Amino acid sequence: MSTALTLKETDDVFEIGDLTFTSRLIIGTGKYRSHAQMKQAHEASGAEMVTVAVRRIPLDRSSESFLDYLDPNLKILPNTAGCYSVDDAVRTARLAREALKTDLLKLEVIGDQTTLFPDNEQTLEAARILVKEGFVVFPYFNDDLIMAKKLLDAGCVAIMPLAAPIGSGLGVQNPANLRIMREQLPDATIIVDAGVGTASDAAIAMELGADAVLMNTAIAEAQDAAKMAEAMKLAIQAGRLAYLSGRMPKRLYASASSPLGGVIK
Amino acid sequence: MRVYVNGENKELGDGLSLLDLLNLLNLPIQRIAVELNRSVVRQAEWEVTQLKDDDRVEIVHFVGGGSVGRIGKEMSVESY
Numbered sequence: 001m002s003t004a005l006t007l008k009e010t011d012d013v014f015e016i017g018d019l020t021f022t023s024r025l026i027i028g029t030g031k032y033r034s035h036a037q038m039k040q041a042h043e044a045s046g047a048e049m050v051t052v053a054v055r056r057i058p059l060d061r062s063s064e065s066f067l068d069y070l071d072p073n074l075k076i077l078p079n080t081a082g083c084y085s086v087d088d089a090v091r092t093a094r095l096a097r098e099a100l101k102t103d104l105l106k107l108e109v110i111g112d113q114t115t116l117f118p119d120n121e122q123t124l125e126a127a128r129i130l131v132k133e134g135f136v137v138f139p140y141f142n143d144d145l146i147m148a149k150k151l152l153d154a155g156c157v158a159i160m161p162l163a164a165p166i167g168s169g170l171g172v173q174n175p176a177n178l179r180i181m182r183e184q185l186p187d188a189t190i191i192v193d194a195g196v197g198t199a200s201d202a203a204i205a206m207e208l209g210a211d212a213v214l215m216n217t218a219i220a221e222a223q224d225a226a227k228m229a230e231a232m233k234l235a236i237q238a239g240r241l242a243y244l245s246g247r248m249p250k251r252l253y254a255s256a257s258s259p260l261g262g263v264i265k
Numbered sequence: 266m267r268v269y270v271n272g273e274n275k276e277l278g279d280g281l282s283l284l285d286l287l288n289l290l291n292l293p294i295q296r297i298a299v300e301l302n303r304s305v306v307r308q309a310e311w312e313v314t315q316l317k318d319d320d321r322v323e324i325v326h327f328v329g330g331g332s333v334g335r336i337g338k339e340m341s342v343e344s345y
Binding site for chain 1: 293307308325326330334
């Protein structure tokens with residue numbers, strides 16, 4: 001059980017639109033070895049929001065609702081995973097909204113199947129359509145400041161730059177970009193989404209000024225998913241606290257920490 | 266009449282509604298969504314929406330996951 005002595009839960013809440021969270025970790029639901037393992041990991045993570053995907057229901061057999069395996073207290077954020085076009089993403093979003101009675105939407109419009117990099121152009125187009133239809137859009141994109149501005153101008157509630165390719169576990173590959181984004185868009189809600197691999201990656205994202213981190217594979221593919229989930233929870237708390245503390249500057253050379261005079265000779 | 270459901274060709278009797286179709290297929294009616302010819306049909310309207318020949322129906326539910334690519338080549342730790 002973690003206790004944050006200086007960062008009380010109520011001091012640093014994470015707000016998006018009408019939603020208020022104490023956790024800055026958002027998690028996915030894919031790639032787990034079992035529903036039980038997923039539930040344990042979710043619980044260990046302390047996350048309050050999870051993403052789910054939309055798929056055709058199988059016609060040849062009865063299937064239980066996947067949603068029944070999720071903790072009922074979790075906020076569900078449907079995504080448009082697997083969509084490669086504006087049309088698919090918009091149709092998927094509308095279906096998700098109808099089924100879940102939620103306006104929340106993680107928008108993914110993928111550009112290519114190998115890298116899963118976003119098609120930024122189509123993402124922006126889909127975002128514009130969906131915002132007009134009243135969706136609360138969380139767009140996944142790559143860490144491009146100009147695209148970030150366009151997505152925010154289009155009315156997206158947050159922006160979700162990737163750290164590295166989905167499922168790569170490489171961690172933040174372009175820290176300068178993230179930091180620039182934070183400085184140039186001080187009021188934006190920035191959620192680093194995709195590419196996180198281990199706890200330090202999540203801490204680094206938060207130290208760079210991200211408001212939250214979204215991850216799936218890092219937890220689901222860890223050998224002990226629940227343990228990694230807890231590690232991520234702590235890393236995000238630590239990274240956030242470090243960011244709020246205002247770190248010391250980096251220096252090339254040492255600087256003395258004790259007085260120079262009075263040294264015995 | 267012939268109706269496409271989730272991409273599959275289904276031969277059905279005439280005069281069926283979307284709700285009839287869901288019942289025929291033994292599908293749950295909670296936490297699913299239905300699209301008819303690329304437009305979402307709200308649950309309240311399933312009973313009164315009649316199917317016609319060549320209609321395309323998509324019935325979706327929720328699953329775990331996100332976008333999935335081809336399995337990536339793993340990197341040796343030393344190479345990066």
